[in-house]
Amino acid sequence: MTILLTYLLSFTHETTVEEALILAVPLCIFYAFVCQSAQYSCRALPPERVGLDKLGLIHAGAAAMAGALWVFSAMVLAWILSSSINALRGLSDRLHAGPELPIIFVTGFLVYLLSTLGYYVQIALEASRDAEARLMRMSILAREAELKALKAQVNPHFLFNSLNSISALTSSDPAKAREMCILLGDFLRRTLGLGEKSTIPLDEEMSLIHAFLAVEKTRYGARLQMEETIAKDALAVDVPPLLLQPLVENAISHGIANLVDGGWIRLNVGCDNGNVSIVLENLFDPEAPARRRNGVGLANVRQRLQARYGNRASFLAKAEGDRFRVSIVVPSGEATSKEATAS
Amino acid sequence: MSPDPNGRIRVAIVDDEDLARQVLREYLSSHPEIEIVAECANGFEAVKAVAELKPDLVFLDIQMPKLDGFEVLELIGNDTAVVFITAHDNFAIRAFEVHATDYLLKPVSAARFEAALQRAKERLEGKSPAAAVAPAELAAAARPASQHVDRIPVRDGARVSIIPVAKLDYVEAQDDYVALVSEGKKHLKQQTIASLEAALDPSRFMRVHRSYIVNLERVAKIEPYSKDSHVAVLTTGAQLPVSRAGYARLREFLDR
Numbered sequence: 100m101t102i103l104l105t106y107l108l109s110f111t112h113e114t115t116v117e118e119a120l121i122l123a124v125p126l127c128i129f130y131a132f133v134c135q136s137a138q139y140s141c142r143a144l145p146p147e148r149v150g151l152d153k154l155g156l157i158h159a160g161a162a163a164m165a166g167a168l169w170v171f172s173a174m175v176l177a178w179i180l181s182s183s184i185n186a187l188r189g190l191s192d193r194l195h196a197g198p199e200l201p202i203i204f205v206t207g208f209l210v211y212l213l214s215t216l217g218y219y220v221q222i223a224l225e226a227s228r229d230a231e232a233r234l235m236r237m238s239i240l241a242r243e244a245e246l247k248a249l250k251a252q253v254n255p256h257f258l259f260n261s262l263n264s265i266s267a268l269t270s271s272d273p274a275k276a277r278e279m280c281i282l283l284g285d286f287l288r289r290t291l292g293l294g295e296k297s298t299i300p301l302d303e304e305m306s307l308i309h310a311f312l313a314v315e316k317t318r319y320g321a322r323l324q325m326e327e328t329i330a331k332d333a334l335a336v337d338v339p340p341l342l343l344q345p346l347v348e349n350a351i352s353h354g355i356a357n358l359v360d361g362g363w364i365r366l367n368v369g370c371d372n373g374n375v376s377i378v379l380e381n382l383f384d385p386e387a388p389a390r391r392r393n394g395v396g397l398a399n400v401r402q403r404l405q406a407r408y409g410n411r412a413s414f415l416a417k418a419e420g421d422r423f424r425v426s427i428v429v430p431s432g433e434a435t436s437k438e439a440t441a442s
Numbered sequence: 443m444s445p446d447p448n449g450r451i452r453v454a455i456v457d458d459e460d461l462a463r464q465v466l467r468e469y470l471s472s473h474p475e476i477e478i479v480a481e482c483a484n485g486f487e488a489v490k491a492v493a494e495l496k497p498d499l500v501f502l503d504i505q506m507p508k509l510d511g512f513e514v515l516e517l518i519g520n521d522t523a524v525v526f527i528t529a530h531d532n533f534a535i536r537a538f539e540v541h542a543t544d545y546l547l548k549p550v551s552a553a554r555f556e557a558a559l560q561r562a563k564e565r566l567e568g569k570s571p572a573a574a575v576a577p578a579e580l581a582a583a584a585r586p587a588s589q590h591v592d593r594i595p596v597r598d599g600a601r602v603s604i605i606p607v608a609k610l611d612y613v614e615a616q617d618d619y620v621a622l623v624s625e626g627k628k629h630l631k632q633q634t635i636a637s638l639e640a641a642l643d644p645s646r647f648m649r650v651h652r653s654y655i656v657n658l659e660r661v662a663k664i665e666p667y668s669k670d671s672h673v674a675v676l677t678t679g680a681q682l683p684v685s686r687a688g689y690a691r692l693r694e695f696l697d698r
Binding site: 255256259260262263264265266267268270271317318319320356357358359384386387388 | 458459460461462464465468483484485505506507508509510513529547548549550593604
């Protein structure tokens with residue numbers, strides 16, 4: 100830029116190359132700072148919120164002011180130089196006489212506009228980098244929630260209690276003990292296979308729940324009653340694996356387990372308008388002693404739905420009197436995690 | 443805690459799962475000196491059975507309906523040896539390694555069960571000292587520091603009542619007991635006022651005097667009583683003495 104200005108100023112022959120250089124170097128250093136102010140106006144005026152015409156007008160005005168400031172500083176500099184250094188005497192007058200000042204103004208105007216443009220490009224680049232990082236973070240979070248769900252899956256409490264039941268049955272009812280071993284094995288095998296899948300048909304999730312309930316039924320006996328009403332079309336819909344099983348487990352450990360005489364769990368699945376709506380309701384004792392791990396299962400399901408479907412899915416958990424209800428709506432179409440990451 | 447003259451040990455089994463009780467029953471059946479006097483499926487039954495039948499030893503599950511194992515322990519006093527049984531509870535293990543007679547993990551092995559029974563027998567024969575601390579103090583020690591109770595179980599004979607802390611007006615220390623005043627009734631509980639204070643949420647309850655904790659929502663006004671002391675008048679009309687330090691704390695709270 101210094102070279103350009105030196106060339107432009109000496110081109111007019113009013114000033115020599117040396118004189119032009121002496122003027123141009125400090126002026127350009129000064130102007131470099133002036134142009135940086137464009138950064139602030141760029142950040143304050145994002146093009147997507149301010150109209151393009153208005154934006155052009157504002158920046159042209161700013162550029163004209165910057166150019167005028169530059170002309171003024173050139174005049175001041177020339178005056179100082181010509182009055183203090185003998186060899187440069189008359190520089191100020193020659194500057195005023197020739198076309199140098201308009202040249203300085205036009206150059207300043209254009210350079211300021213260019214730097215404005217440069218800053219917009221820089222801001223856009225930063226924003227896209229940010230968006231990329233955010234997307235990455237989101238998908239990591241989603242993945243983490245999925246992994247957590249899978250890890251939390253085989254709840255140690257469930258496993259140890261089941262083993263204890265088996266150990267009780269070995270002497271009193273060996274056949275039943277064997278049956279429970281098989282049921283537990285069946286459930287564990289089903290959960291192990293889920294790690295690689297991003298969605299499974301609801302049908303498969305239901306089989307998992309049935310395997311789980313079969314084991315819990317041995318422990319709780321008549322205290323545990325499950326009622327299901329599931330629309331036929333819903334069974335083929337793809338859902339994230341372990342969407343419902345943690346909710347059923349929650350209903351047992353925070354609901355049924357605290358009731359002396361047990362109680363029911365009701366699952367209702369309906370299908371309409373491209374959505375699957377799931378309602379899981381259970382009885383619970385509002386005065387039961389608090390248990391740890393409370394709500395971890397619920398929070399995890401909520402996070403996974405949020406990460407995968409955003410606001411196309413809804414999750415609502417609510418206690419009403421002695422009933423606890425979880426209502427979920429998920430899109431039944433080809434709603435995959437790919438779609439979520441692309442948007 | 444003297445053993446029965448015939449060397450018999452009276453045992454209660456408390457677990458909400460029938461199969462879990464069955465294992466213990468089976469393990470105990472090989473010991474002719476053991477008599478199972480009660481089997482309970484929830485906390486209320488357990489407290490009632492212990493109060494009425496006074497067993498020497500209780501096998502106690504932790505997660506149960508009505509009252510959990512910790513709350514049961516709080517209420518049954520320390521004349522009874524307690525062996526905890528839990529599926530997976532690091533927290534209970536940590537707390538009761540020191541205090542409870544023993545703890546067992548499910549699934550319970552026969553060898554481990556025998557060891558626990560042996561330990562309980564030694565304790566009953568007075569070879570190893572009983573915990574010197576009141577059970578309520580143990581339960582308080584077992585609670586994580588950040589967690590405050592939202593209900594307090596109390597026992598009157600075999601009857602258990604549960605006082606939600608929102609309905610607790612104030613607490614008064616009486617020797618080894620605390621009197622909990624709620625809805626016009628006074629409930630006595632064997633616990634120190636300091637450990638109760640630690641269990642209650644400090645943003646809702648304040649120790650205003652050596653012997654008094656007050657529910658801050660119930661404080662209607664504070665009046666001077668003598669040169670250095672005040673009384674707090676509650677919305678229920680009760681008047682509680684407020685010490686100088688208690689007054690400073692109350693003022694600080696009311697000014698905030």
